[in-house]
Structure formats: C-alpha cells, structure tokens
Amino acid sequence: xxxxxxxxxxxxxxxxxxxxxxxxxxxxxxxxxxxxxxxxxxxxxxxxxxxxxxxxxxxxxxxxxxxxxxxxxxxxxxxxxxxxxxxxxxxxxxxxxxxxxxxxxxxxxxxxxxxxxxxxxxxxxxxxxxxxxxxxxxxxxxxxxxxxxxxxxxxxxxxxxxxxxxxxxxxxxxxxxxxxxxxxxxxxxxxxxxxxxxxxxxxxxxxxxxxxxxxxxxxxxxxxxxxxxxxxxxxxxxxxxxxxxxxxxxxxxxxxxxxxxxxxxxxxxxxxxxxxxxxxxxxxxxxxxxxxxxxxxxxxxxxxxxxxxxxxxx
Amino acid sequence: xxxxxxxxxxxxxxxxxxxxxxxxxxxxxxxxxxxxxxxxxxxxxxxxxxxxxxxxxxxxxxxxxxxxxxxxxxxxxxxxxxxxxxxxxxxxxxxxxxxxxxxxxxxxxxxxxxxxxxxxxxxxxxxxxxxxxxxxxxxxxxxxxxxxxxxxxxxxxxxxxxxxxxxxxxxxxxxxxxxxxxxxxxxxxxxxxxxxxxxxxxxxxxxxxxxxxxxxxxxxxxxxxxxxxxxxxxxxxxxxxxxxxxxxxxxxxxxxxxx
Numbered sequence: 001x002x003x004x005x006x007x008x009x010x011x012x013x014x015x016x017x018x019x020x021x022x023x024x025x026x027x028x029x030x031x032x033x034x035x036x037x038x039x040x041x042x043x044x045x046x047x048x049x050x051x052x053x054x055x056x057x058x059x060x061x062x063x064x065x066x067x068x069x070x071x072x073x074x075x076x077x078x079x080x081x082x083x084x085x086x087x088x089x090x091x092x093x094x095x096x097x098x099x100x101x102x103x104x105x106x107x108x109x110x111x112x113x114x115x116x117x118x119x120x121x122x123x124x125x126x127x128x129x130x131x132x133x134x135x136x137x138x139x140x141x142x143x144x145x146x147x148x149x150x151x152x153x154x155x156x157x158x159x160x161x162x163x164x165x166x167x168x169x170x171x172x173x174x175x176x177x178x179x180x181x182x183x184x185x186x187x188x189x190x191x192x193x194x195x196x197x198x199x200x201x202x203x204x205x206x207x208x209x210x211x212x213x214x215x216x217x218x219x220x221x222x223x224x225x226x227x228x229x230x231x232x233x234x235x236x237x238x239x240x241x242x243x244x245x246x247x248x249x250x251x252x253x254x255x256x257x258x259x260x261x262x263x264x265x266x267x268x269x270x271x272x273x274x275x276x277x278x279x280x281x282x283x284x285x286x287x288x289x290x291x292x293x294x295x296x297x298x299x300x301x302x303x304x305x306x307x308x309x310x311x312x313x314x
Numbered sequence: 315x316x317x318x319x320x321x322x323x324x325x326x327x328x329x330x331x332x333x334x335x336x337x338x339x340x341x342x343x344x345x346x347x348x349x350x351x352x353x354x355x356x357x358x359x360x361x362x363x364x365x366x367x368x369x370x371x372x373x374x375x376x377x378x379x380x381x382x383x384x385x386x387x388x389x390x391x392x393x394x395x396x397x398x399x400x401x402x403x404x405x406x407x408x409x410x411x412x413x414x415x416x417x418x419x420x421x422x423x424x425x426x427x428x429x430x431x432x433x434x435x436x437x438x439x440x441x442x443x444x445x446x447x448x449x450x451x452x453x454x455x456x457x458x459x460x461x462x463x464x465x466x467x468x469x470x471x472x473x474x475x476x477x478x479x480x481x482x483x484x485x486x487x488x489x490x491x492x493x494x495x496x497x498x499x500x501x502x503x504x505x506x507x508x509x510x511x512x513x514x515x516x517x518x519x520x521x522x523x524x525x526x527x528x529x530x531x532x533x534x535x536x537x538x539x540x541x542x543x544x545x546x547x548x549x550x551x552x553x554x555x556x557x558x559x560x561x562x563x564x565x566x567x568x569x570x571x572x573x
C-alpha cells in the first residue's frame with residue numbers, strides 16, 4: 001500500500017517536472033535545471049558516502065573535470081553535445097580511478113583529507129595552467145550545436161535544454177538507484193556498516209571501495225558536463241573545495257539513507273539560497289542555522305526523517 | 315598421522331617491546347576441535363589475528379595445507395577456507411538477519427560482482443541463507459533487523475555468517491561469552507554437531523571450562539604469549555602447572571570474559 005503511494009507520488013512529481021515549462025516562469029526553469037544537475041552531483045557523491053561510507057571532500061574534482069571536458073570539446077572540436085557528455089563521464093571516471101587508487105586505502109578522516117588534497121591539486125592545475133584552461137577566466141564562448149544521434153533539438157532554448165537535462169538526470173538516477181539495489185550495491189552498504197566483516201567474507205574491500213569511488217566520479221562527470229552549457233562557462237570555482245562541500249551539505253540536508261535524499265537536499269539548498277539571498281546577503285548564516293538544526297535534531301535529513309516517520313506509522 | 319590442515323611454526327608477535335605471542339609451534343589435524351584456553355592477555359586473540367590475516371607476525375610462519383599464508387590479507391585467507399568470529403559481535407547491524415548471511419553468500423558465489431541484478435530478488439542466495447539460519451535455529455528472525463535481536467542471537471548470526479563462507483577451518487573467539495546458560499547450551503550443541511559432521515576443523519577460545527571439555531579433542535593452554543601445554547583434555551586437566559596457572563582461577567576468568 002505505502003509502496004504504491006510512494007510510486008504514485010514519484011510519478012506525479014515526474015509529470016510535474018516534465019510539464020514545468022508550460023506553467024512555470026523562465027526563472028524557475030533555470031532554478032529547477034540547476035536543482036536537477038546538482039541533485040545528480042549530490043546523488044553521485046552519496047553512492048560514495050551514504051552507501052559505501054567514505055566521506056569524500058574532493059568530489060568537485062570530477063564534477064569540474066566533466067564540466068571542462070564538455071566546455072573544451074564544444075569550444076575546440078564542436079562535437080555534438082551527446083558525445084561531449086560521454087567524454088565528461090569518461091573524464092570523471094578516469095580522474096576518480098586515479099585519485100581513488102591512492103585514497104581508498106585510507107580510512108575515515110585520512111581518506112577525507114587525502115581527497116581534499118587531491119581536489120585542491122586539481123583546482124590549482126585548472127587555475128594556473130593558463131594555456132590550456134584559460135586560468136581564472138575559465139573556458140567560455142562555446143556554443144551548443146547538434147545534440148547528436150540525428151535529433152533536431154534547439155539546445156539554446158532554456159526550456160528545451162531543461163528537458164534534455166531532465167531526461168539525462170532521470171535516466172542516470174535510475175541507473176544509480178539500480179546499482180544501489182544490486183548485489184554489488186548490497187556489498188557497498190555492508191562495507192559502510194562493517195568493512196572488516198566484509199573482508200573476512202573473502203572480498204577485497206579496497207577494490208569495492210575503488211569501484212564505488214570511480215562510479216561516483218563518472219556520474220559527477222556527467223553532472224559537470226550538463227552544467228557547462230547551463231552556466232556557459234567552465235571555471236576553476238567548480239573545482240574549488242567549497243564546491244566539494246555542496247554535495248556533502250545537500251546529502252545531509254535531504255538525508256543519506258534514502259536514494260532521493262540528495263535530490264531533495266539539492267532542492268532545499270538551491271531554493272533556500274534563491275529565496276534568502278533575495279532578502280539578505282547573509283544566506284550562509286541561514287544555511288548554517290538550518291544545517292545545525294538538521295544535524296542536531298533531524299540527522300536522517302528532511303526526506304529521511306519524513307519517510308522514517310511515515311513508513312513506521314500504521 | 316595425516317597432513318595437518320594448519321601448521322604454526324614459531325609464531326611470534328611483538329607490540330613495542332612486549333611479546334603478545336611468543337614462539338608458538340603447533341599442528342592442527344583436519345576435523346579436530348582444538349580449544350585454546352588461557353587467562354585474558356595470554357595472546358589468544360593475537361594468535362587468531364595472525365592466523366586470519368588481521369595482523370602480520372613479527373616472526374614465524376602460518377601454513378594452511380602446507381601452503382605458506384603468513385601475512386596474506388584477510389580476504390585472501392578467507393578465500394582459502396579460513397573463517398573466524400570475533401569476541402565483540404561483528405555483524406551488519408542495519409541489515410536484516412538474512413541479508414547478513416546473503417552478504418557472505420554473495421561473496422562466496424561471486425554475486426558481489428553483479429551490478430545490475432536486484433539483490434532483493436536473488437532467490438538462490440535467499441534460500442541458501444534461510445536454510446543456514448534454520449540450521450542454526452534462528453530462521454524465524456530472518457526478516458528482523460540484525461541490530462535489534464538479542465545478544466545471543468547476534469552471536470549465532472555471526473556464526474551463520476562465518477559458516478556461509480564455507481570454511482574448512484573455523485576460528486571461534488569466545489563464542490559463548492556473555493550468553494545465558496541456555497544459549498551456551500545451544501551454541502555448544504551446534505558446534506558439536508558441526509564438528510561431528512566432519513566438514514570442519516575448529517579452533518575455539520573459550521573461558522567456560524565445561525564447554526571446553528565437552529567440545530575439545532585437544533587443548534592448547536597459553537600463558538603470557540607462550541604455549542604452556544598442548545594435549546588431550548585429560549592430560550591438560552592433570553597437568554600440575556595448568557592447575558596452578560589457570561584452572562584454579564576459573565571463576566575469576568569467567569567474570570572477565572565480557573571484557
């Protein structure tokens with residue numbers, strides 16, 4: 001019964017998202033586009049954190065490298081958008097494989113610090129390697145051409161681009177969700193709860209952690225690729241450690257225990273930011289208050305707290 | 315005498331200047347049950363940690379079926395057929411009881427590499443897990459969350475997870491510690507029937523002398539990291555040094571068992 005209600009609610013939300021451009025002002029099309037992309041970024045992080053139990057502080061590296069990959073191929077090679085995104089996924093995965101190779105052998109705070117250190121290195125490269133990355137100005141001035149696959153889409157139209165983002169995010173989220181529900185996903189959750197017992201069951205915990213980290217990097221790369229045309233720029237800020245904090249905050253706001261938690265967190269984060277900055281410049285103060293309240297009283301996040309309560313109820 | 319399944323040669327572990335385990339040499343025969351007794355701090359758990367790959371010995375060798383496994387990581391040693399339980403419950407508390415066993419079975423059958431199946435529809439693993447839980451008389455708890463079942467049931471669940479890896483050599487670390495007399499009888503009966511099945515070789519550390527004498531084919535007495543005596547229960551019982559160093563302190567040991 002409750003399963004059916006949840007599925008129904010999800011379906012209604014999806015229909016609402018598809019129909020959004022027909023009833024919402026342009027401003028909210030931009031906002032929801034950003035929520036979707038950042039939600040995917042946060043969900044890719046949550047595979048690493050919420051599922052596997054590794055608190056990464058360098059996840060922006062994969063998001064940023066995905067963004068640069070799409071921006072640079074659009075600028076220099078003028079590839080169809082779809083191929084740019086495939087490249088972004090590959091770039092995110094490859095960078096995560098390299099950083100993960102060194103990081104996943106460490107635990108807890110050491111893992112967090114090492115991912116942070118790698119993230120800062122990647123930021124620094126993008127910031128200082130002017131001849132390739134254009135330094136702090138970033139990669140701009142690229143235009144979207146074809147989508148690819150012979151599809152005739154006017155990607156420059158924000159409503160069309162919104163729908164493209166929606167399709168990519170929904171499909172990517174479905175894939176991530178199914179991975180989480182697979183036997184492999186079960187092992188990842190077992191590793192979060194008790195890595196030692198998993199090792200004594202005969203599995204190389206390090207390889208599974210690396211696989212999760214690389215997958216997280218691939219999906220973060222996709223989110224970055226989708227972000228480039230939206231922002232019309234790939235800048236070093238996207239690689240900054242403060243950007244790595246965003247999926248952490250979003251996951252905690254929405255809740256790490258349910259798959260859609262990071263998406264809900266992304267919506268909370270971006271809507272609060274939008275509404276509060278229109279009233280006062282001190283939005284970080286309010287975010288801090290909300291975050292502190294969540295961590296002190298609703299540790300399972302907004303979605304997690306609600307679903308826990310609702311599913312327990314008779 | 316047949317080839318030993320486990321051969322320990324001069325096994326030694328130093329922590330700083332202290333020898334936690336010192337020069338243990340021992341052969342374990344297939345299908346025997348060897349109990350390891352000794353006061354807390356005698357080095358029993360450190361000994362287990364070296365055999366199971368959790369710690370690398372300072373000196374000495376561990377041979378499994380004549381093959382040197384010294385210093386291999388735990389997952390490799392597990393794959394070779396050695397599994398262990400821990401003194402403190404070591405299960406997946408947020409999963410259901412049956413999922414705990416499914417994790418071990420997924421590892422065993424390499425389902426753990428499947429990225430695109432639905433674990434909740436993996437009936438092969440579920441049935442095998444259920445059968446194992448039934449055998450350990452906790453089948454009725456299969457759908458409960460592992461973190462909320464009773465202490466004794468958690469210990470049984472850990473044994474189920476240990477057995478799910480299909481080990482030939484099973485290391486149990488104080489399996490009855492903290493259990494009620496009734497639960498202790500259940501575990502003792504279980505280990506006895508498993509040992510009688512002839513599929514397993516058991517090493518058991520235990521403080522409860524009644525359990526030790528009812529299960530063990532041989533007993534290793536450890537004292538301050540060294541092997542004091544190895545012998546049949548009767549030999550150990552009669553050994554004057556053992557009586558003085560250990561058996562006389564039995565009650566005290568039981569009180570410390572939970573530590």
